[in-house]
Amino acid sequence: MSDSAVTAPNPLAPKRPLLMPLAQALESLLTAAEATLPPEPVTTMDADGRVLAQDVVSALQVPAWDNSAMDGYAVRCAEVSEPGAVLPVLQRIAAGEAGKALQALTAARIFTGAPVPAGADAVVMQEDCTVVNACEGGVRINVAPTPGQNIRRAGEDVRKDAVVLQKGERITPAVQGLVASLGLNSVLVARRARVALFSTGDELVMPGDVAPQDMRPGAIYNSNRFFLASLLRRMGCEVSDFGIVPDNREATVSALRDAAQGHDVILTSGGVSVGEEDHIKPAVQQLGSLDLWQIAIKPGKPFAYGLVNRTDGSPCHFLGLPGNPVSSFVTFLVLVRPFLLRLQGQRDVAMKKVAVRADFAWAKADNRQEFLRVRRNSNGGLDLFPNQSSGVLTSTVWGDGVVDNPGGRTIAVGDMVEFIAFSDLLA
Ligand code: AMP
Ligand code: MG
Numbered sequence: 001m002s003d004s005a006v007t008a009p010n011p012l013a014p015k016r017p018l019l020m021p022l023a024q025a026l027e028s029l030l031t032a033a034e035a036t037l038p039p040e041p042v043t044t045m046d047a048d049g050r051v052l053a054q055d056v057v058s059a060l061q062v063p064a065w066d067n068s069a070m071d072g073y074a075v076r077c078a079e080v081s082e083p084g085a086v087l088p089v090l091q092r093i094a095a096g097e098a099g100k101a102l103q104a105l106t107a108a109r110i111f112t113g114a115p116v117p118a119g120a121d122a123v124v125m126q127e128d129c130t131v132v133n134a135c136e137g138g139v140r141i142n143v144a145p146t147p148g149q150n151i152r153r154a155g156e157d158v159r160k161d162a163v164v165l166q167k168g169e170r171i172t173p174a175v176q177g178l179v180a181s182l183g184l185n186s187v188l189v190a191r192r193a194r195v196a197l198f199s200t201g202d203e204l205v206m207p208g209d210v211a212p213q214d215m216r217p218g219a220i221y222n223s224n225r226f227f228l229a230s231l232l233r234r235m236g237c238e239v240s241d242f243g244i245v246p247d248n249r250e251a252t253v254s255a256l257r258d259a260a261q262g263h264d265v266i267l268t269s270g271g272v273s274v275g276e277e278d279h280i281k282p283a284v285q286q287l288g289s290l291d292l293w294q295i296a297i298k299p300g301k302p303f304a305y306g307l308v309n310r311t312d313g314s315p316c317h318f319l320g321l322p323g324n325p326v327s328s329f330v331t332f333l334v335l336v337r338p339f340l341l342r343l344q345g346q347r348d349v350a351m352k353k354v355a356v357r358a359d360f361a362w363a364k365a366d367n368r369q370e371f372l373r374v375r376r377n378s379n380g381g382l383d384l385f386p387n388q389s390s391g392v393l394t395s396t397v398w399g400d401g402v403v404d405n406p407g408g409r410t411i412a413v414g415d416m417v418e419f420i421a422f423s424d425l426l427a
Contacts, residue, residue, distance in 0.1 A: 019296035022334060022369055028291070029305060029335060030349070032317065033342035037191040037264065044179050047171045049236050050189035051345040056165040058182050061155035066116040070150045073129055073139050074099075074108040074120035077149075080141045089137040093117060107139050116151050123150035158182065168347030190345035195232050196259035198242035199225050200252065200271035200280065201323060206244065223393060224269040224328045228321075231332050232267065234426050235340045247271065252283035260287070260308040260316035264343065267336065270323030272302045280320050284308060288315060295335075296407060298368040299327040299390035303335060317343075324390040330371050330402070333425050353404060356419040360384035362411035369407050373399035374419065382419060396422075 039053035068074065075087065087107040093099035095113035102108055102119035110116070110123055122145035130140040158164055164182065165175060171189070179187060204222040205215065215221075222244060232239045240263060245255040252271070259266045271280040272292065281304070284290040290306035304320030319336055321328045338349035359381035362372065373395035374382040382403065385395040401421040403411075411417060 018294070019301070019368065020293050022295055022297050025293055025295050025303065025305075025335060026338060029339045030342050032305065033339045036343060036345040037193060039188045040191050041186045042189050043186050044176055044184055047176055047179070047187055047189060048173060050171050050192075051236070051341075052165055052167050052169050052171060052187060053190050053345055054188040055163050055167050056179060056182065056184070056187065058158045058160055058162050058164050060158075060183065061160045062158040062181050063152055063154055063156070065154050067152050068110045068112055068114050068116055068123045068150060069152050070123055070125040071111050072123045072125040072127075072150065073141065074102060074110045074116055074123050075141060075145060076102065076104075076120060077122050077145050077147050079105055080124075081144055083142055083144050084140060085144075086132055086138055086140045089139050091117070107141070109139075121147045121151075125150060166347070168345055170341075170346055193235075193237045193265055193340055193343050194240070194263045195237045195265045195267055195340070196240045196242055196263040197225070197228055197232065197267050198245050198255055198259065199269050199323075200245050200247060202247045202277075204244045204270075223325050224321075224323070227325075227329060228267065228269060228332065231329075231337075231426070232340070235337060236344055237265075237340060247277045247279060249279050249283055252279040253286055256283055256287055256308050256318070257311075260310045263316055265317040265319060265340070266308060267319050267321065269321045269328045272304045272320040272322055280304060284318055284320070288318070290318070295331075296368045297330070297334065298366050298370045299324065299388075300331045300334070300371075301327070301368070303331055322390075325393045326373075326390045326396060329393070329396050333402075333422075334371070337425060351404075351420050352424045353418040353420055355416045357381040358384075358403070358411050358415045358417045359413060360411070361413050362405065365408050365410045367407045370405040371402040371420075372405055374401060374403050375399050376401070376419075382417065 042050055087105060089109050090103060090106045091099050092109040093114040094111045098115055099108055099117035102117045108117050124141050124145050128143040130142060132138045132140050199222050203218055203220050205219045207221050229239050229241060242255055242259050245251050268280060271278045281290060281292055284306045288307040288309045290304055292304045294301055295303050302322045306318040307315035308318045309315055321331050341349045359377060360383060372388060373385045375398060377383050385398050387395060401419055404418040404420055
């Protein structure tokens with residue numbers, strides 16, 4: 001197809017589908033994902049990667065009391081304003097113990113994490129002190145402290161009643177630690193999305209079923225199934241693999257009908273164009289409704305969203321990806337990923353883009369928004385994979401991300417471009 005279709009249509013031009021901007025497709029998908037999955041409790045230990053279905057409010061302040069950031073001696077600054085002051089040490093406070101108030105003109109031996117005794121206003125680290133009179137217990141303070149020194153203040157991490165985490169935040173290992181520090185052993189999260197996956201195509205063969213030397217002419221191995229299943233799991237989904245569905249209407253209808261039962265989403269690859277061998281469109285329409293979009297992206301373009309009705313009449317989301325492996329990979333990242341994250345309650349689903357210098361030229365602009373497979377080099381710039389064909393899966397392995405290149409833009413060496421790291425999309 002010519003790329004002029006993204007600009008205003010010429011009424012005299014032959015009829016061809018208008019390409020939809022990616023942002024518009026994304027908006028429709030995110031709206032469809034808005035009715036999020038029901039919440040369920042999960043233990044803090046098992047919460048990594050889940051999405052909070054509740055605000056987390058702190059029932060206490062963290063730390064609960066002023067405590068020492070060092071092993072050393074708790075003192076009153078006013079009593080040790082000159083280096084070399086000697087004080088008797090009347091108490092020893094280890095982590096987990098509560099000391100007594102600091103008597104005038106004394107020091108307290110104190111360890112990291114132990115509560116600072118009332119009356120003390122600084123901790124002098126032990127490296128700045130000399131033990132004197134070991135039997136009677138005294139210490140020389142060699143460096144005059146300043147008020148507050150080496151004291152971690154009560155509430156400096158979290159204040160009581162503060163909303164520490166908000167509904168819709170994705171739980172990371174750091175979040176798990178913070179939740180645990182509030183004394184919470186479990187949190188409410190959105191249920192995982194249950195996704196049924198199948199690939200369409202009579203040409204597809206599963207690796208292991210036929211040896212490479214025995215492949216019939218025209219047959220290819222099913223590669224999409226592997227990366228799509230793993231991408232789905234990285235998005236926190238439970239995956240049911242429905243295998244390969246042949247290119248005919250009955251098989252496609254039957255697979256869709258089965259897949260809708262017990263799943264929130266059906267994800268397919270292949271068969272979403274409108275050729276005679278593309279059976280997804282009529283099959284989804286038979287069982288529900290379908291929006292077939294031609295999206296103004298490269299690679300990508302054909303993409304389908306629809307609803308497949310279950311036997312009880314309730315609808316299951318349907319997402320159809322193009323069959324070309326790189327198109328499938330890219331449309332997953334730019335459309336399916338945000339849809340699935342939002343369905344599971346995640347608030348922020350935007351792709352993180354950073355400006356990076358292109359150490360390559362891209363002379364031929366395309367009217368579609370392009371996702372060029374690139375790799376960061378050791379000079380802080382980006383190198384381009386030489387073959388950007390939508391069938392060349394090597395580009396996604398060699399690359400560590402894509403350049404999001406707006407339609408119609410050429411790139412000169414040294415230009416700043418928008419880089420999206422795969423690692424930011426997969427975590
Ligand atoms: P389709 O979207 O069904 O027209 O397929 C477009 C291209 O992608 C064809 O060359 C297919 O053979 C190829 N293809 C489709 N599905 C897969 C798959 N699961 N794994 C690898 N290649 C595929
Ligand atoms: Mg096909």
